[in-house]
Amino acid sequence: MIITMLTGGGEEQIESLENAARRHTQAGDVFRRLLNNKLGMIGLCIVIVLLFLTIFSGVVTKFPYEEQDFGNRFQFPDPVHIMGTDNFGRDIWSRLVYGGRISLLVAVISVAISLTCGVILGSVAGYFGGKVDITIMRILDILMAIPGLLMAIAVSAMLGSGPVKTAMAISISGIPASARLIRSTVMSIKSNEYVEAAVATGSTNRRVIFRHILPNVIAPIIVNSTLGIGGNIMAISGLSFIGLGVQPPTPEWGSILSSGRPYLRDFWPMIVFPSLFIMLTLFAFNLLGDALRDALDPKLKK
Amino acid sequence: MAELLRVEHLKKYFPTPAGMLHAVDDVSFTVETGTTLGVVGESGCGKSTLGRTVLRLLNPTDGKIIFDGRDITKIKGKELQNLRREMQIIFQDPFSSLNPRFSVSELISDPLRTFKLCRTAADRKKRVYELMDLVGLARRFENSYPHELDGGRRQRIGIARALSLDPKFIVCDEPVSALDVSIQAQILNLLQDLQESVGLTYIFVTHDMSVVRHISDDILVMYVGAMLEKSPSKELFKKPLHPYTKGLLSAIPIPSIDVPKTKVVLQGELSSPIEPKKQCRFCPRCPYADERCQNEVPAYEEVLPNHFVACHKVREINGL
Amino acid sequence: MNLLEIKDLSIHYVTKEGTFKSVNHVNLELEEGETIGLVGETGAGKTTTALGILRLLQSPPAKIVSGEILFKGTDLLKVSEEEMQKIRGNDIAMIFQDPMTALNPIMRVGDQITEVIELHNDCTHEEARKRMRNMLELVGINVERAREFPHQFSGGMKQRVVIAMALACNPHLLIADEPTTALDVTIQAQVLEMMNELKEKLGTSMILITHDLGIVASNCDKVAIMYAGEIVEYGSLEQIFHHISHPYTEGLFNSIPSLDKDVDRLKPIKGLMPDPSALPEGCKFNPRCQYCTEKCRTTEPPLYEIQPGHLVRCLRYGEEGQ
Numbered sequence: 001m002i003i004t005m006l007t008g009g010g011e012e013q014i015e016s017l018e019n020a021a022r023r024h025t026q027a028g029d030v031f032r033r034l035l036n037n038k039l040g041m042i043g044l045c046i047v048i049v050l051l052f053l054t055i056f057s058g059v060v061t062k063f064p065y066e067e068q069d070f071g072n073r074f075q076f077p078d079p080v081h082i083m084g085t086d087n088f089g090r091d092i093w094s095r096l097v098y099g100g101r102i103s104l105l106v107a108v109i110s111v112a113i114s115l116t117c118g119v120i121l122g123s124v125a126g127y128f129g130g131k132v133d134i135t136i137m138r139i140l141d142i143l144m145a146i147p148g149l150l151m152a153i154a155v156s157a158m159l160g161s162g163p164v165k166t167a168m169a170i171s172i173s174g175i176p177a178s179a180r181l182i183r184s185t186v187m188s189i190k191s192n193e194y195v196e197a198a199v200a201t202g203s204t205n206r207r208v209i210f211r212h213i214l215p216n217v218i219a220p221i222i223v224n225s226t227l228g229i230g231g232n233i234m235a236i237s238g239l240s241f242i243g244l245g246v247q248p249p250t251p252e253w254g255s256i257l258s259s260g261r262p263y264l265r266d267f268w269p270m271i272v273f274p275s276l277f278i279m280l281t282l283f284a285f286n287l288l289g290d291a292l293r294d295a296l297d298p299k300l301k302k
Numbered sequence: 303m304a305e306l307l308r309v310e311h312l313k314k315y316f317p318t319p320a321g322m323l324h325a326v327d328d329v330s331f332t333v334e335t336g337t338t339l340g341v342v343g344e345s346g347c348g349k350s351t352l353g354r355t356v357l358r359l360l361n362p363t364d365g366k367i368i369f370d371g372r373d374i375t376k377i378k379g380k381e382l383q384n385l386r387r388e389m390q391i392i393f394q395d396p397f398s399s400l401n402p403r404f405s406v407s408e409l410i411s412d413p414l415r416t417f418k419l420c421r422t423a424a425d426r427k428k429r430v431y432e433l434m435d436l437v438g439l440a441r442r443f444e445n446s447y448p449h450e451l452d453g454g455r456r457q458r459i460g461i462a463r464a465l466s467l468d469p470k471f472i473v474c475d476e477p478v479s480a481l482d483v484s485i486q487a488q489i490l491n492l493l494q495d496l497q498e499s500v501g502l503t504y505i506f507v508t509h510d511m512s513v514v515r516h517i518s519d520d521i522l523v524m525y526v527g528a529m530l531e532k533s534p535s536k537e538l539f540k541k542p543l544h545p546y547t548k549g550l551l552s553a554i555p556i557p558s559i560d561v562p563k564t565k566v567v568l569q570g571e572l573s574s575p576i577e578p579k580k581q582c583r584f585c586p587r588c589p590y591a592d593e594r595c596q597n598e599v600p601a602y603e604e605v606l607p608n609h610f611v612a613c614h615k616v617r618e619i620n621g622l
Numbered sequence: 623m624n625l626l627e628i629k630d631l632s633i634h635y636v637t638k639e640g641t642f643k644s645v646n647h648v649n650l651e652l653e654e655g656e657t658i659g660l661v662g663e664t665g666a667g668k669t670t671t672a673l674g675i676l677r678l679l680q681s682p683p684a685k686i687v688s689g690e691i692l693f694k695g696t697d698l699l700k701v702s703e704e705e706m707q708k709i710r711g712n713d714i715a716m717i718f719q720d721p722m723t724a725l726n727p728i729m730r731v732g733d734q735i736t737e738v739i740e741l742h743n744d745c746t747h748e749e750a751r752k753r754m755r756n757m758l759e760l761v762g763i764n765v766e767r768a769r770e771f772p773h774q775f776s777g778g779m780k781q782r783v784v785i786a787m788a789l790a791c792n793p794h795l796l797i798a799d800e801p802t803t804a805l806d807v808t809i810q811a812q813v814l815e816m817m818n819e820l821k822e823k824l825g826t827s828m829i830l831i832t833h834d835l836g837i838v839a840s841n842c843d844k845v846a847i848m849y850a851g852e853i854v855e856y857g858s859l860e861q862i863f864h865h866i867s868h869p870y871t872e873g874l875f876n877s878i879p880s881l882d883k884d885v886d887r888l889k890p891i892k893g894l895m896p897d898p899s900a901l902p903e904g905c906k907f908n909p910r911c912q913y914c915t916e917k918c919r920t921t922e923p924p925l926y927e928i929q930p931g932h933l934v935r936c937l938r939y940g941e942e943g944q
Contacts, residue, residue, distance in 0.1 A: 344809075345806055485663075487889070494887065511807070571778060572776075
């Protein structure tokens with residue numbers, strides 16, 4: 001609300017009236033603003049549904065995901081197999097729901113790893129500048145020069161396969177991009193006088209970074225991570241495709257999609273359904289990310 | 303009166319690709335307790351850098367800063383952090399100087415948290431209310447965010463934040479130049495009241511000559527990093543000695559149609575502070591400049607009692 | 623005939639949050655060769671009025687609710703957009719506060735001025751370039767600098783370039799919106815002196831928007847003091863400066879620290895500018911006015927002519943007149 005004209009002396013008089021209405025906590029504010037965002041709520045619902053499906057996979061599926069039934073290969077959707085069966089006669093719905101566990105888990109972990117590293121490196125480089133900045137950024141430049149997938153292949157060849165190891169392999173190639181983003185944002189925020197004010201009132205470097213700078217970097221962090229989740233799901237499938245990611249018969253969205261590629265012309269369910277899941281996930285995370293970014297910005301308070 | 307701050311031959315250079323930028327070049331002055339030193343000059347003259355260097359927000363390249371009898375030029379760590387409790391700053395821009403994610407009470411109490419000055423949340427709240435009352439900010443704004451408030455109120459938050467640690471000394475860096483005239487007058491009155499009631503000492507950095515005359519006891523005139531003139535405020539306006547000060551004073555548009563305009567319009571523009579030549583900084587624009595001015599940096603001398611000028615020809619020009 | 627006559631102009635911004643009454647019933651008259659100073663604080667509606675004259679307001683949200691803007695007898699609010707485009711630059715030019723953003727950073731300064739001339743005049747490239755060189759000389763810039771880019775100019779020099787551009791087509795009316803606010807005092811003095819000289823030489827009329835009464839004193843013939851979208855006092859320079867009549871004008875003068883008198887404390891206007899979406903009833907200045915009476919809170923004051931040509935929007939003068 002825009003503060004209207006009030007004379008200097010008269011301000012106190014209506015204080016008591018407004019005071020009651022103005023008591024609220026910051027977390028409550030953020031939550032309230034999030035609830036008011038319709039698109040954000042759609043995103044949140046989709047994410048919740050996806051999480052529910054993957055956590056309670058056993059309840060929502062009729063067939064085990066690895067059960068092959070060669071008599072029932074390439075079945076189009078019907079009441080028994082609601083999304084049809086694949087080239088080994090496995091239930092696509094079961095595979096997708098179980099596959100969500102791996103895809104989502106690995107995507108989220110890898111985004112978390114690359115963001116954590118990116119935030120630490122980026123904020124240190126951006127805040128301190130000078131030699132620290134040059135050293136960190138040149139190392140990251142070298143890392144960036146190696147193609148992402150190649151790096152992931154090399155790392156997972158070294159670490160071996162498995163969800164966490166795959167996540168680590170993918171996250172490394174994501175570090176330079178997020179570190180660069182954080183660094184430039186930190187540098188622009190650092191030039192604000194309120195950061196200088198914090199130093200002038202005795203804040204230590206750590207306090208300045210954590211209390212004054214990072215909360216203001218949150219918008220690009222959130223946008224970056226929601227986009228990152230989508231990209232990472234694709235990267236996992238890339239790794240799985242060449243046999244370094246998640247090993248069959250463990251289902252995973254990307255690998256289901258790539259295994260359906262040879263049958264693209266004649267059997268659409270193997271392409272459409274996994275694509276649908278990936279798309280829905282990206283869509284939901286993007287909506288949620290945008291809504292979160294808005295909710296965390298006190299300037300948009302209404 | 304006791305001397306609170308003494309600055310001796312202070313220099314602050316910044317490295318740039320084109321060479322050393324002499325932002326503050328050999329500046330010396332003293333400030334007595336409870337008084338205000340006005341620092342005036344045009345943009346890029348180093349007045350803001352001077353204020354920040356004195357506070358040790360920037361590290362001086364050379365020179366000495368003695369605060370309250372203590373040499374603070376080189377202190378660091380815990381000692382420097384504790385110094386912050388005694389010296390504060392008020393910024394020009396009431397928008398960028400307040401963290402947009404903090405509410406008013408969080409902004410004002412942030413320094414209290416940093417120094418863990420209040421043991422309980424209730425203590426802290428009490429102190430925030432005290433400060434809000436002191437700067438004339440209605441308590442109902444405690445949960446507002448800075449973007450919801452106008453420039454004048456935001457500037458009051460900045461002042462309350464600076465006062466929260468009970469400092470003795472405050473650098474005011476153009477605190478009113480972003481505000482409308484009527485609000486500007488309110489804030490100037492507030493700063494004056496605070497000086498009287500709390501006994502603060504100010505360095506008041508500004509480009510506005512009428513504001514600086516109103517609030518300062520002494521005035522220091524800077525030009526491209528160098529100090530050209532320092533004298534008690536009234537005397538400077540009555541009898542400016544340096545040709546730059548004369549030009550500066552006559553350039554001010556006076557809100558009156560009765561004053562005959564005898565304008566000395568200074569020609570030319572400010573010279574670059576990067577690797578300046580060994581000469582009087584003002585000589586490219588000075589109507590009196592001669593060969594000596596172009597080859598020799600003028601010494602800073604007490605031409606009249608308490609009136610310091612750095613100009614080779616000051617006696618000649620003013621018939622002293 | 624007056625060059626410009628604004629009659630009963632009201633401009634509102636209609637948004638979801640409400641209607642912001644930015645300009646309310648403004649009347650202005652400007653004769654050939656005259657300079658009028660439009661004085662007021664942030665949000666007084668000065669810039670909106672100026673943009674309204676040029677029809678440069680973004681609509682929506684801006685909406686011209688009522689009024690006429692007669693320029694040489696034609697109502698600018700009724701002409702077509704194409705005709706308006708011809709009038710802009712040719713007959714009426716505008717200078718903005720920030721010279722940094724008014725120039726294209728990747729175009730040579732000389733080319734930018736030439737382009738403006740070619741756009742508005744039917745002339746050859748050579749003629750336009752010749753005129754550009756004349757303009758640069760006129761504003762005191764060495765012609766050789768025409769080949770340079772804006773970033774090679776200082777702030778004062780850039781503002782000179784902007785002025786040269788605005789005057790390149792010999793406009794009859796120049797609207798200058800805080801032309802020297804971004805400049806240093808000594809540079810401001812240079813630019814103001816140059817503008818005064820140019821005005822005499824070219825006979826251009828000018829609307830000078832400013833918050834600095836000092837600039838008004840040295841550059842204007844007439845003054846209009848604006849508050850909350852209304853003109854609260856209007857008169858010749860002499861009338862305004864010698865017979866300060868409206869309480870707001872008085873407050874403005876009292877807020878400026880004096881350069882020759884010693885004042886211990888300033889007497890600022892209390893309170894703040896009203897929110898244009900919730901203007902007070904009666905006199906818009908009443909919550910901040912030291913002379914406010916019961917009547918001021920309910921009755922909207924009209925403009926009283928207290929002297930020929932000196933208009934004041936304050937009820938105190940109504941009683942005297944009766």
